[in-house]
Amino acid sequence: MIYSKECEYAIRALTYLARHRGKRCLAKEIANAEEMPLYFLSKILQTLTRQKLLSSAKGPNGGFQLLKAPEAISLYHIKKLIDGVEDLDECAVGLARCNSQTPCPLHDEFKPLREKIKRYLQESTLSEMTRAVDRKKRIALKPKPQA
Amino acid sequence: MIYSKECEYAIRALTYLARHRGKRCLAKEIANAEEMPLYFLSKILQTLTRQKLLSSAKGPNGGFQLLKAPEAISLYHIKKLIDGVEDLDECAVGLARCNSQTPCPLHDEFKPLREKIKRYLQESTLSEMTRAVDRKKRIALKPKPQA
DNA sequence: GGAAAAAAGGATCGGTAAATCCGGTGAAGA
DNA sequence: TCTTCACCGGATTTACCGATCCTTTTTTCC
Secondary structure (H helix, E strand, O other): OOOHHHHHHHHHHHHHHHHHHOOOHHHHHHHHHHHHOOOHHHHHHHHHHOOOEEEEEEEOOEEEEEEHHHHHHHHHHHHHOOOOHHHHOOOOOOOOOOOOOOOOOOHHHHHHHHHHHHHHHHOHHHHHHHHHHHHHHHHOOOOOOOO | OOOOHHHHHHHHHHHHHHHOOOOOOOOOHHHHHHHHHHHHHHHHHHHHHHHHOOOEEOOOOOOEEEOOHHHHOEEEHHHHHHHOOOOHHHHOOOOOOOOOOOOOOOOOHHHHHHHHHHHHHHHHHHHHHHHHHHHHHHHOOOOOOOO
């Protein structure tokens, strides 16, 4: 709804790398763990490497590593790199070409909502993502309290 | 961002028909007024006709007409017919396949925002759309107050 | 009945996102 | 040095959405 598939994979891969900070991770490893198509993911990791978010190493013991601090990378940042953020800044409800002739009727009403989404993406960093994942995993793995 | 192009056209066409309630409108007329591709629009109007939102008539004096009351048709309703609303009801941030293994981390945090969007679409009907369009047109046509 | 008008609907096209394939490059280790 | 491993990157395939074309069907009006 907000991202492309590519961007979604990027976020999930980066979250994985943030959770395994300090260790080199193989594309294959990430693809398996996160159930993403390997070749597609490889492309994405290449992009993120070119963008200096990741370092990469070839050969045995190779793999990818997060270069920046997880709290320094927001979802907004990632979306900007992969998809662009124009859709967040421009016309709201998705009714394109809003001008005086064919105005986008609910533009003004929707604006605050759109701003909220934007702020949300800016404030959600990879740290939040890893924390949320950890919490989820804990809940998922823990046996039922009363059982 | 929230709708497909097809859905956007549907909303705009339905808004046009709501503003011209009681009169039969040609696909061509709507396409011209709203600057939408005629053939594509025709398909959409056919769909809406099959879904019983519109009545259609062939031949001279033919055209399309809104069957239901504008206040009875919400944007949510339209989106449901054209795009489906799974993306609003299911996983939030757009991180698909969220389960215990690969949870969609910010699902819970994003939920209220998503609920707001959903409510917004449910509460915005064609009546609101026509009112908003009328307001916009009035502003656009009125000469500057102090001029 | 014939001509024109307009919707119905099948077939097709084009572009972009998603996904895949494969040869190339460089690093590690025996 | 040779082999293996893993990333690099160009080329290609697939799928889907947006858009268009064209034929058929139905209706109106002369």
